[in-house]
Amino acid sequence: MIDYNVALAKVNEHLGKSEMALQVTSCDEFPVGWLFYYQTKEYLETGDPSSLLAGNGPMLIDRETGDLLILVTYRPVEVQIEEYARRRGHAIGG
Template identity: 50%
Template structure:
């Protein structure tokens, strides 16, 4: 099992791999890990809508494996988290 500190560092590493500066905007814990949302640093600092990201889905870090999973944007975050938990439960049956 990994720690929140490890998950946060992993999330920051993921964002550092981008061609533009990105910043975490929201994070939280759920039963199987932690989720992270992000936006362009320029947009957050200036409010310039042309710098705002579009289609940037949140991602999660699994508590057990430390794996990073990118989520979609079509549904609310909670729906993706529920799907992830159900999917893991189905694999163990």
């Protein structure tokens, strides 16, 4: 079992591997774990739409295993989390 700070560190480590500076913008908590949204640091600092990421799916960190899963943007987040929870045997809800 991991806590929020470990989950955030895992996300930041993953984002740090990108060629562009990325930053967490928000986080939602679900029974299965935490869902982190992110954007380019340049867009967050300047608001310049040309710096905006498009199609970047949020990252789910499993609270039991610490596994990182990148969700897709073309399906509802809640559906993907429920499917993941069922596959992993987690309680479903959110």
